[in-house]
Amino acid sequence: MSHQAANGVPCRGKVLTVDNMNPRVKKVEYAVRGPVVQRAVQIEKELREGVKKPFTEVIKANIGDAHAMGQKPITFFRQVLAMCSYPELLKDNMFPEDAKQRARRILEACGGHSIGAYSASQGIECIRQDVARYIEKRDGGIASNPDNIYLSTGASDAIVTILKLLVRGEGCDRTGVMISIPQYPLYSAAITDLGAVQVHYYLDEANCWSLDVAELRRALNAARQHCNPRVLCIINPGNPTGQVQSRQCIEDVIRFVKEEHLFLMADEVYQDNVYAEGCKFQSFKKVLFEMGPEYSSTVEMASFHSTSKCYMGECGFRGGYMEVINMDPEVKAQLTKLVSVRLCPPVSGQALMDLVVNPPQPDEPSYTTFMKERTAVLAELAEKARLTEQILNTVPGITCNPVQGAMYSFPRITLPQKAIDKAKEAGHIPDMFYCMKLLEEEGICLVPGSGFGQREGTFHFRMTILPPTEKLKVLLQRLRDFHQRFTQEFS
Amino acid sequence: LTSHPEAIIVLPRHKIMKMSVLQEINPNVRNMKPLEYSILAGRLSQIKEELRQGVKKPYQEVLDVYMGDPHKGGVKPLSFVRQVLAACLYPQLVNSSKLPADVRQRAQRLLGRCDGGSVGSYTATRGIPETLIRVSEFITRRDGGVPSNPENIFLSPGSQWSLSILHVLLNPESSPRNGVLSPVPCHNTTTMSVTGLGAVVVPYYLSEEQGWELQVEELHRAMESAKGVCNPIALYIVNPGNPDGHVQSRKSMQEVIRFVSERKLFLLADEVYQDYVFGENSEFVSYKRVLSEMGPPLSDTVELASFHSASKGWMGECGLRTGYMELVNLDPAVMKHIFTMFSTDTCAPVLGQIALDLMLNPPQPGEPSYPLYHMETQNIKNTLAGNGKRAVEVVNSLPGLCCQPLEGGAFAFPKVYLPPSFIQKAKEAGLEPDTFYCSRLLDEAGLLVGPGTEYGQKEGTYHIRFCILTSAEIMEEVLTRLTCFHKQFMKDFS
Numbered sequence: 001m002s003h004q005a006a007n008g009v010p011c012r013g014k015v016l017t018v019d020n021m022n023p024r025v026k027k028v029e030y031a032v033r034g035p036v037v038q039r040a041v042q043i044e045k046e047l048r049e050g051v052k053k054p055f056t057e058v059i060k061a062n063i064g065d066a067h068a069m070g071q072k073p074i075t076f077f078r079q080v081l082a083m084c085s086y087p088e089l090l091k092d093n094m095f096p097e098d099a100k101q102r103a104r105r106i107l108e109a110c111g112g113h114s115i116g117a118y119s120a121s122q123g124i125e126c127i128r129q130d131v132a133r134y135i136e137k138r139d140g141g142i143a144s145n146p147d148n149i150y151l152s153t154g155a156s157d158a159i160v161t162i163l164k165l166l167v168r169g170e171g172c173d174r175t176g177v178m179i180s181i182p183q184y185p186l187y188s189a190a191i192t193d194l195g196a197v198q199v200h201y202y203l204d205e206a207n208c209w210s211l212d213v214a215e216l217r218r219a220l221n222a223a224r225q226h227c228n229p230r231v232l233c234i235i236n237p238g239n240p241t242g243q244v245q246s247r248q249c250i251e252d253v254i255r256f257v258k259e260e261h262l263f264l265m266a267d268e269v270y271q272d273n274v275y276a277e278g279c280k281f282q283s284f285k286k287v288l289f290e291m292g293p294e295y296s297s298t299v300e301m302a303s304f305h306s307t308s309k310c311y312m313g314e315c316g317f318r319g320g321y322m323e324v325i326n327m328d329p330e331v332k333a334q335l336t337k338l339v340s341v342r343l344c345p346p347v348s349g350q351a352l353m354d355l356v357v358n359p360p361q362p363d364e365p366s367y368t369t370f371m372k373e374r375t376a377v378l379a380e381l382a383e384k385a386r387l388t389e390q391i392l393n394t395v396p397g398i399t400c401n402p403v404q405g406a407m408y409s410f411p412r413i414t415l416p417q418k419a420i421d422k423a424k425e426a427g428h429i430p431d432m433f434y435c436m437k438l439l440e441e442e443g444i445c446l447v448p449g450s451g452f453g454q455r456e457g458t459f460h461f462r463m464t465i466l467p468p469t470e471k472l473k474v475l476l477q478r479l480r481d482f483h484q485r486f487t488q489e490f491s
Numbered sequence: 492l493t494s495h496p497e498a499i500i501v502l503p504r505h506k507i508m509k510m511s512v513l514q515e516i517n518p519n520v521r522n523m524k525p526l527e528y529s530i531l532a533g534r535l536s537q538i539k540e541e542l543r544q545g546v547k548k549p550y551q552e553v554l555d556v557y558m559g560d561p562h563k564g565g566v567k568p569l570s571f572v573r574q575v576l577a578a579c580l581y582p583q584l585v586n587s588s589k590l591p592a593d594v595r596q597r598a599q600r601l602l603g604r605c606d607g608g609s610v611g612s613y614t615a616t617r618g619i620p621e622t623l624i625r626v627s628e629f630i631t632r633r634d635g636g637v638p639s640n641p642e643n644i645f646l647s648p649g650s651q652w653s654l655s656i657l658h659v660l661l662n663p664e665s666s667p668r669n670g671v672l673s674p675v676p677c678h679n680t681t682t683m684s685v686t687g688l689g690a691v692v693v694p695y696y697l698s699e700e701q702g703w704e705l706q707v708e709e710l711h712r713a714m715e716s717a718k719g720v721c722n723p724i725a726l727y728i729v730n731p732g733n734p735d736g737h738v739q740s741r742k743s744m745q746e747v748i749r750f751v752s753e754r755k756l757f758l759l760a761d762e763v764y765q766d767y768v769f770g771e772n773s774e775f776v777s778y779k780r781v782l783s784e785m786g787p788p789l790s791d792t793v794e795l796a797s798f799h800s801a802s803k804g805w806m807g808e809c810g811l812r813t814g815y816m817e818l819v820n821l822d823p824a825v826m827k828h829i830f831t832m833f834s835t836d837t838c839a840p841v842l843g844q845i846a847l848d849l850m851l852n853p854p855q856p857g858e859p860s861y862p863l864y865h866m867e868t869q870n871i872k873n874t875l876a877g878n879g880k881r882a883v884e885v886v887n888s889l890p891g892l893c894c895q896p897l898e899g900g901a902f903a904f905p906k907v908y909l910p911p912s913f914i915q916k917a918k919e920a921g922l923e924p925d926t927f928y929c930s931r932l933l934d935e936a937g938l939l940v941g942p943g944t945e946y947g948q949k950e951g952t953y954h955i956r957f958c959i960l961t962s963a964e965i966m967e968e969v970l971t972r973l974t975c976f977h978k979q980f981m982k983d984f985s
Contacts, residue, residue, distance in 0.1 A: 014822045015724070015757045015794050021825055022662045025832050033616055033834040041615070065613045068606035078581045085842075086570075086577035092589065111555070111563030116808040118560050120532075153648055153812065156836065164687075168517045189835045195663060230515075314611040316841030318648065318812075331516055337525050341683045342651050346840040347810030 027192045031185050031451020036435045037062050040445040055443030059475050061463040062445045064239070064407045066313030066377075069466040074312060074373050076366045077355045080106070084115050084351055098364040106351045115347040121340040123151025123321070124347070127354040131321055134357030139286035144323065150335070151321045151353060153345045155269050155306035158322035160190045162302050165335055166263060167196040169228055176229035178219060178262070180211070182410060182452035182460070184239040197227035202455060205412065208401050209241035213252040220260060232262045237270040237281065237405030240452050240462040242385070244279040244404045250287045254295055264301035269320075272310035275382035276404040285325060300326045307352045309407065311377040319349030319356075381407070384465040384472055391476040395483050403465065410449065410462050413483070419490035431459040437486065442478045519663075519689045526679060527926045527945045528557065534933055550937030556957040556969055557939045559733070559901040561807035564961030566874070569867050571860045572806055572849050575601070579610050579845055591859040601845050610841040616834040618646030618815070619841075622848040626815055629851035634780040643818045645829075646839040646847065650763050650798040653816040654684050659829055660725055660757055663689040670721035672713055672756070674705070676904065676946035676954070678733045681761070691721035696949060699906065702895045703735035707746040714754060725757040726750075731764040731775065731899035734946050734956040736879075738773040738898040744781045752793050763800040763814070767960070769876035770898030779819055795819040801847045803901070805868040807960070808850075813843025871960075878959040878966040879903070885970040889977050901960040904943070907953045913984045925953040928980075936976040938969060 018026065040058050047053060060068070067073065076099060083089045083103035090100055109126045111117030122128065128151065132144040152158035167175040176197040179187045183200075191198045201219040203209045216232070223229045234253060236245045245253075257264045266284040274281050285303055289296040307319030324332065359374075360366040385403035392400035392411050400411035415430050423433035431448035438444050449460025467475055538553055556564060571594065578584040578598035585595050585602070604621045606612040617623060623641040630639035647653040661669045670691040673682055682692050695713035697703045705728070717723050728747060730739045739747075751758045760778040768775045778797055783790050800814035818826065838844075853868075854860040879897040886894040886905045894905035909917075909924045917927035925942035932955075933939050943954030957973075959966060 014820075014825075015755050016660060016825055017822055018824045018828070020662065020724075021659050021828065023664065025659050025828050028828070028831055028835065030831060030835045033837075063613060065606065066611075067609035068612040070607050073609055073611050082577040082581035082584065085580055086573040089577060089589075094587075094589075110810070111560060112565060114562035114568055114810070116568050116806070116810045117562040118558055118802075118809045153840075154837070165516055165520055168515065186835055193658070193832070193835075312611075315613045315837070316605070316609070316611045318840045333525075334516055334520055337523060337529070338520055338687070340526055340529075341523075341680050341687065343649060343680065344810070344812070346648065346812040346843065348842050349840065 024193050024195050028189045029185065029192075029451070030189050031447050032063055034447070034451060036432065036439060036445060036447060039436065040439055043439065043443070053443065054441060058439070058443045058445055059467055059471060060445045061467060061475060062447045064309060064464055064466070065315050066309075066407070066466050067315070069464070069471075070468045071313050071377060071466070072373070073314065074370065076360055076370045077312065077314070077352060080355055081348060081351060084348070087113070096365045098360055098366050102355060102358070106354060110347060115351060117347070119344045119347055119350060121342075121344050122336060123149070123345060124350050124354075127151060127350050128321075130354050130358045131323075135283075135285070135323060139283055139289070142286055142289045148324050148327075149321055150324070150339060151319075151345050151350050152339075153320065153342070153349065154308060154318045155267065155304040155320040155322070156186050157318075157345070158302070158304050158320055159186065159265065159267065161335070161338060162265060162322070163190050163194055163196065163231070165331070165338060166231055167194040172226060173228045175231065176223045176227035178216070178223070178229055178232040180233075180235065180238070180453075182240050182449065182454055183233075184235060184267075185451055187233055188453070197223070197229075199223040199227070199229050200453060203238070203241060203243070205401065205455070205458075208404070209238060209243040209410075211243075211245065211249055211253070213256050216253070216256055230261075230263055231265060232257055233265045233267065234284075235267040236284070237273055239267075239270065239406050240408045240410040241401070242403045242406040242408055242410070243401075244274055244276065244281060247282055247287065250282060250284060251291060254284070254288055254291060254299060257301075258295055258299050264299060266301060266303040268303050269306040269309045270406040271305065272378065273381060273407060274405040275385045276402055279404045281405070285323065288325070298326065300328075302327075307349060307356055310356075311374045312352075312356055313377075314352055317349040317352050318346050319353045320345075321353060380469070381465065384469060385409070387469070387472065388463070388465050388476065391473075391480070395480045397483055397487055407464050407466060408462050409465060410452070410460050413459050413461065414487075415459050416487055416490040419486065422490065431461060434459070434486065435461055438479070438482050442482050444475055444478060444482075519687050523683045523686045524679075527923065527929075527942050530922065530926060531557070531929055531933060531939060534930060535939055538933065538937070548937065549935065550972070553933070553937045553939060554965065554969055554972065555939040556961060556965075557941050558809075559803070559958050559960065560809050561871075561901075561958075561960040562809065564958055565965040566807055566871055566960060566962060567867070568808070569806055569864065571854055571864045572808070572846055574860075575849055576842055576845060579842070582608070593854060593858045593860050597849070601848065605841065610845065612841070614838045614841060614844060616830060616838060617644065618839060619844050619848070622646070622844055625848050625852045626817075630777075630779070630817060634777055634783070637780050637783040639779075639817065643821075643826075645816045645818070645833055646844050647814055647816060647833070648812040648836070648839050648843070649802065650761060650800045650814040650816075651680050651684065652812075652836075653796075653798050653814055654681060654759075655832065656759070656796050656816065656818075656829065657684055657688055657690075657725075659825065659832065661685075661688045661690045665722065668721045670717050670723035671759075672710065672723055672726040674727070674729060674732070676734050676943065676948055677727075677729065679945050681727060682947075691717075693717045693721065693723050694947060697732070697735055697737065699895060699949070699952075702898070703732060703737035703904075705737075705739065705743055705747065707743075707750055710747070710750050723754070723756060725759055727759040727761065728778075729761040729764075730778070731767060733761075733764060733900055734902045734904040734941070734954075735895070736897040736900040736902060736904065737895075738768055738770060738775060738900075741776055741781055744776070744778060745785060748778070748782055748785060748789060748793055752789055758793060758795045760795060760797040762797050763803045764900045765799065766804045767875060767901055768899040769879050770896065773898040775899065779817065782819070792820060794821055801843055801850055804850050805871050806846060806850050808843070808846050811840060811843035811846050813839050813847050815847065874963050874966075875901075875960055877963060878961065881966060882957075882959050882970065885974060889974060891981055892977060897959070901958055902956050903959050904946075904954050904956045907943075907955055909953050910984045925955060928953070929955060931980070932973070932976050935979075936972040938972045938976070940973075
């Protein structure tokens with residue numbers, strides 16, 4: 001519908017509207033940076049402008065960003081990266097020799113000896129070799145081929161790339177992607193964006209969020225009615241739940257994917273974040289190979305790692321990699337083609353990943369400091385995990401499973417019926433309503449459980465265990481007070 | 492079973508023993524044309540290995556001028572930029588006197604804007620808020636005062652990543668399929684992105700004989716050609732051009748703007764080479780500025796996305812992977828969805844965001860780093876202009892090679908005459924003729940350049956592309972090797 005403007009030129013509507021834009025993008029949600037977080041940013045602005053509130057700062061426990069919460073970078077890594085950035089520093093004696101050696105080696109592998117040159121799309125070759133060696137060492141000697149390593153812009157980039165590669169088909173043949181409930185919403189966002197079918201399998205809250213193969217089977221069979229499930233995504237240690245898979249469970253999953261011809265995506269970015277007694281990280285690849293050639297030569301999988309988590313917490317570098325196992329060579333060629341579109345991953349992130357897989361060794365000068373820093377970070381996280389679980393479980397109406405690993409707690413909250421009704425009246429999801437109120441009244445920013453998925457009729461929130469211990473205690477205390485108040489207000 | 496390689500064989504599910512067979516992957520990915528580069532890259536690796544093992548060759552190392560990568564080509568990083576990055580990475584340097592005072596101040600200020608004072612933290616989705624303001628100020632300054640709103644700016648891991656705006660524009664479920672008008676020649680990754688999203692590339696040919704000018708009649712023809720094939724919804728334009736080096740005139744840009752308005756197309760303006768203008772009568776002016784100068788209703792209605800990058804400019808920091816996109820006149824409801832989509836990538840690499848901040852906000856006269864900064868950037872600028880001139884001169888002196896005058900950009904894209912006997916040999920080798928030329932150039936002269944096939948060209952013509960944003964020494968060596976090879980080539984095949 002056009003009409004004439006004052007000067008006789010016809011007016012027209014927009015070329016790009018919500019009606020004609022990619023409908024899949026419209027459906028994408030990402031709670032980690034969703035409405036609660038956006039409101040938190042606004043409130044911070046208001047506080048800066050001097051607006052009076054019942055709190056002086058917003059405690060942001062919404063995103064797995066350790067440095068933002070005061071965790072310090074690993075000295076060794078930053079020394080090497082500083083020298084890679086400004087090689088003049090290599091002449092200076094403020095840095096130890098092992099750091100200099102690493103920097104020289106990395107620069108040698110860069111075009112024009114600069115981290116500002118593009119690298120090969122798959123990543124710098126010697127870094128991929130280092131990654132392969134790290135994986136071999138981690139997995140008790142099981143061989144890793146550098147050609148199967150793809151460096152990436154964070155693990156997220158690699159995850160989306162694999163999904164992009166595998167999602168196809170129309171109607172009932174459309175690719176189904178199995179992902180846990182609850183899950184890290186990158187998966188649901190990518191699935192929506194690609195127009196794939198999300199097939200969810202429920203983790204068992206009553207059993208510490210464990211995974212049960214019977215549930216996988218149930219989900220798969222139900223999904224086969226309306227789509228073609230081809231991929232199983234598993235996050236271990238889990239996000240948001242923190243559960244660390246047992247050896248038995250990993251074996252069961254591997255048997256399952258083999259039987260059902262599924263591609264396995266193992267998101268292992270929290271592999272160093274294991275706190276609970278009796279829990280141990282084992283890579284899917286290691287278990288796969290220990291199960292013998294019947295499995296190790298047939299199961300097709302990709303595992304993902306990142307520089308953003310563990311003890312490094314270097315989210316801003318966007319460093320990551322994936323290792324693909326048993327991928328059909330022709331498909332691998334397509335994968336290699338696909339990653340070339342964005343030229344290459346950030347070279348500084350690649351360099352950082354090189355240091356993560358190639359840290360100071362016992363005979364090197366930086367070893368002592370490195371180990372001290374690494375141990376301190378992981379110990380503090382373990383303590384905060386324990387503290388969080390402990391305090392939350394003292395609150396009537398909040399139940400928290402042990403935080404076995406990763407960086408989050410995903411407690412269940414009981415909401416009074418009146419609150420649920422009030423929320424629904426206002427057109428809000430009840431746990432979103434809860435989190436918004438918590439933010440406005442206490443200045444605490446968490447993410448509603450609905451952003452991750454949960455069983456119908458249950459409510460949760462995800463909080464990180466990252467704020468410094470004292471602040472975490474404040475957060476938990478205010479949360480306790482809030483929950484009691486909330487329960488009373490709506491009783 | 493058929494022997495046709497593209498045939499899709501649909502097996503009953505229980506017969507599919509191997510999970511990921513070629514038939515079973517995303518057809519949009521399958522349809523993406525593979526890079527000619529991958530053919531040459533394989534050979535490049537082999538040659539490098541042979542050299543390492545001491546195999547005798549007429550050259551001691553390979554010169555790779557395939558990509559627009561200044562650092563690889565011997566251009567040095569800017570000291571100021573690298574010093575600030577180092578101090579941001581290792582903040583103890585902020586308090587040490589090893590670095591100039593303004594470097595330390597900048598680092599301190601920039602770190603202050605990072606959560607936890609660390610470049611390891613995520614930033615806000617669209618980028619560090621202060622940096623977005625700096626970017627908008629830069630744009631306003633550059634465009635003679637045309638206002639720029641930081642809310643419309645998105646930092647991303649590189650201009651190709653910014654092209655995820657295509658993701659919003661292109662509806663994979665639409666029938667007929669969406670189309671994007673794209674220049675020929677054009678750098679290859681964009682066309683791959685369009686195909687990868689299930690849309691159709693609608694080529695419009697730049698006029699080689701007119702210095703690679705864009706003629707609006709050609710845009711009309713392209714739209715006609717799309718009838719019955721797809722529904723074009725966007726026009727992609729690169730100015731200064733890659734690989735062609737043409738810098739658009741204001742008049743031409745106005746024609747494009749009028750065209751997209753009439754035809755209801757979204758305008759995607761890739762302006763990453765905006766600093767590289769050395770043609771005598773050429774001047775870069777942004778699409779946003781031209782649009783604004785054309786006044787309402789066009790200035791209020793034409794929907795535009797313009798791209799810039801930290802990979803270019805005088806910094807040339809390709810490896811940092813950062814760029815920005817400015818969106819103009821978009822529907823606010825759509826902007827919300829664009830934001831959500833960007834948020835799933837969390838944020839652009841922080842070092843790159845910082846570099847971009849420095850690039851658009853360089854040292855000023857009076858500041859301690861200014862003299863060195865000025866000298867280094869002038870040096871690169873002069874070298875580029877010199878290389879451009881030299882490249883055209885040398886190339887045009889060779890029989891069978893013809894390069895249009897270079898007005899800007901980072902490449903030379905000469906036409907190569909390939910004799911029929913050579914074309915025949917190429918067919919036998921199963922390669923495109925210009926790819927075959929490039930592979931022989933690589934083998935015999937140790938020089939890696941890009942074949943015109945990679946970028947698109949008029950049927951029956953052949954070209955090569957090589958980067959001219961290199962050190963003067965490397966440019967000279969490149970031209971020497973090319974000359975030597977080509978003269979011999981013409982002898983061998985005429």
